[in-house]
Amino acid sequence: MRLVFLGPPGAGKGTQAKRLVEKYGIPQLSTGDMLRAAVAAGTPIGAKAKAVMEAGGLVSDDIVVGIIVDRIEESDAQRGFILDGFPRTLAQAEALDAALKSKGLKIDLALELKVDHEKLVDRIVNRAQEARDRGEEVRKDDDPEVFKTRLASYVRDTAIVAPHYKKQGLLVEVDGQQPIDAVTDSIENALSSGLTKN
Incomplete structure (x- = not known):
């Protein structure tokens, strides 16, 4: 089961990917983490x-x-993986x-979490306010202005990935x-019907 998770920042991809990792025992692959690991391991592509x-x-x-292809050859990714971001x-x-084609592999399914962008901004504004009310520092990602910039970048660059799939x-x-x-239930339904179809 090789999955791609799509959707704007704050849509809940991380939460849902974590549940799939627990249920199916396949790794969630973050390019940032893989990049740091490849550099630390001193692999040719990491260098x-x-x-x-x-x-x-x-x-x-x-x-x-190249780093993703190296990573998916590790034993924990043999049964599949989730690409998030x-x-x-x-x-x-x-x-x-x-x-992937050069390795005889392909993506099985691309799951896109659809969320109204205005509601997402409201969700982030509320999350930031709740953190302030608890006396906690607001996460940089939860700063509404930073978030709006990330959302605009998503609309400009990433929203066109969904039509490709x-x-x-x-x-x-x-x-x-x-x-x-x-x-989570909708994703499970999508997986059972989508994976049998492909």
Whole structure:
């Protein structure tokens, strides 16, 4: 079961991915974590990434896809994996498809959590206010202005990834505004029907 999780920031992808990890015993792969691990392990692709990062550059899609391909060859990912937060652009989606195809693999399903953007902003504003009311520091991601910038970036770059998977018949849209358990049930239904179809 090789899954891609799509949806705007704050839609609940992390929460739902964690539940799938627990249920199916497959890893949730975060490109940031994999990048740091590859650099720390000194793998050939990690060394390339380190050189780019030390020069202050952005790690190219080729390097990121290379790190994902290395990571999914590890034993815990043999039964599948969840990509959360990647691909972020159409170019990344195409590079990922090509890299997986070269290994005889493909994405089984792309799950998109659909959430009204205004409601998402309200959710973040409330979450930030609740943290302040408890005397806690507001997470940087929960700062409404930072969040609006992330949302705009998502709309500009990542929202076009969903049609890429839709064209392949792999996209399943899930209403992310339902209660958390209802979202989980919808995802389970999508997995059972979507995986048998493909």
